[in-house]
Amino acid sequence: MRANDFESSWFTSEGATVLARRIAAGDRQAEEELIASLRRPLLKMLQRRTGDVHLADDLSHDALLLLLVRLRRNALHDPSRLSGFLYRTACNLLIIHRRRTAREVPVGSFDREDPRGSPLAAALRAEQRRLLHRSIDALGCARDREILHRF
16 A cells, blocks of 8 residues: 555545644544544554554554654644655554564574584484384385385
């Protein structure tokens, strides 16, 4: 979904401007109206992008909070593009989240050795192969033994 689709699907620019003015004036009812009209489409968009309901919920909450802070301070330059601002804010929060998680290293990942490189792992694999071949050789039908030895 592009920003323009996102913006046009919610409400008109005149309605956004009126809501922005009411919020800047301290109208809590306007804040509730804004959240009620924007939360569901924002959540759907984020769920499609993340594939994670809980992450989408967290990001939508953060994006709406940032929008409300901006509107309360009357710091949004063009209130008619309110939904575009929210869309970009949500996308930026998702990018930040992905960057953070990409840099995270699982605890203990530096302590683990490659299991294929250890002598114990090699000995265990050799023992498993030996037991498998012994089991195949114990089969009664020569055709079955032949087929299984080829694989």
